[in-house]
Amino acid sequence: MKWLDIHTWIIQLTILLLHEIGIQCVQITDLRVPSLVKNGSTSYALLDCEYSLSQEESGPNSGLVVKWFFNDRSAPVYQWIPGKDPQGWDILKGRLNLGYKASNHKSTMHRALYIINPTTELSGNYKCVVSTFDDEDFMNKKMTVYASPSRFEILQSRHDDDTINITCVANGVFPEPKVSLWKHTGPVNRTKVHAYTETAFRNGAYDITASVSLGDAEFSGPITFSCDLKIAAISKNFTVKTTFRPGSAMLTNYGSLSVRGGTGSQIPCSSMLLLLSITVVLRIVMTNNVCGHS
Numbered sequence: 001m002k003w004l005d006i007h008t009w010i011i012q013l014t015i016l017l018l019h020e021i022g023i024q025c026v027q028i029t030d031l032r033v034p035s036l037v038k039n040g041s042t043s044y045a046l047l048d049c050e051y052s053l054s055q056e057e058s059g060p061n062s063g064l065v066v067k068w069f070f071n072d073r074s075a076p077v078y079q080w081i082p083g084k085d086p087q088g089w090d091i092l093k094g095r096l097n098l099g100y101k102a103s104n105h106k107s108t109m110h111r112a113l114y115i116i117n118p119t120t121e122l123s124g125n126y127k128c129v130v131s132t133f134d135d136e137d138f139m140n141k142k143m144t145v146y147a148s149p150s151r152f153e154i155l156q157s158r159h160d161d162d163t164i165n166i167t168c169v170a171n172g173v174f175p176e177p178k179v180s181l182w183k184h185t186g187p188v189n190r191t192k193v194h195a196y197t198e199t200a201f202r203n204g205a206y207d208i209t210a211s212v213s214l215g216d217a218e219f220s221g222p223i224t225f226s227c228d229l230k231i232a233a234i235s236k237n238f239t240v241k242t243t244f245r246p247g248s249a250m251l252t253n254y255g256s257l258s259v260r261g262g263t264g265s266q267i268p269c270s271s272m273l274l275l276l277s278i279t280v281v282l283r284i285v286m287t288n289n290v291c292g293h294s
Contacts, residue, residue, distance in 0.1 A: 025054070046112060063133035066081075066129070121204045125142035126140060137193050146234050149170040152168075153168075156242075171205075176201075178230050195212040226240065227240050235273040
């Protein structure tokens with residue numbers, strides 16, 4: 001018999017004997033991590049790591065440690081040693097209910113993560129590691145804290161005398177979305193518009209715009225546009241639709257200020273100040289004339 005065959009046979013026999021006499025190693029039996037959590041919709045997210053221990057490993061001198069890791073971080077974001085207080089570090093520092101007990105057993109009570117008010121930056125891969133002096137087991141799962149758009153609309157603004165901008169705007173989205181702009185050519189049919197797209201990441205979420213410039217000739221009658229927003233990572237889609245009519249109010253954006261005008265024309269600020277000054281002077285002159293005649 002070859003040495004390799006003998007070695008394999010010894011390993012199999014050892015495993016069988018250990019099973020027969022009831023010796024069990026540390027084993028994670030279930031890892032419960034919510035796959036999707038909506039940002040701002042819940043006060044907590046519970047990530048639970050169930051495991052089994054032998055009688056010896058449940059003892060005070062087994063070296064039992066429960067650790068949680070986040071993404072590719074080499075250091076744990078959570079640790080609990082029976083007999084000591086659980087600790088949260090790094091991205092979970094100050095974000096955990098450390099008093100939560102998943103069970104009343106002294107060897108498993110603080111095995112879980114009770115995350116308070118989960119937000120998008122806590123999206124990622126969570127790995128639970130349970131170890132003793134003699135053995136170790138681990139399991140990991142992904143949690144995504146997603147955010148629906150806080151703003152999602154189609155805007156119309158005049159670019160110049162014969163060009164109109166159509167812009168789809170979506171703010172506060174996570175994970176990163178894709179947008180597409182469509183022009184409707186009938187009750188059912190629509191064609192995709194080749195739009196210019198910009199994406200920015202701010203405060204844990206994405207802002208995205210898709211815009212196109214069209215000539216006035218294309219607005220000879222009412223025209224409908226729709227914008228599709230897709231978050232592929234979580235298989236969620238959103239759509240907004242708007243119909244623009246010739247001569248309808250334009251929406252012109254100046255920084256954070258939105259102004260509506262029938263033709264899109266604006267009175268410059270300097271002109272407004274000049275008119276105001278003339279009005280004040282005229283009132284003073286008229287008042288002096290009245291006083292002089294009295």
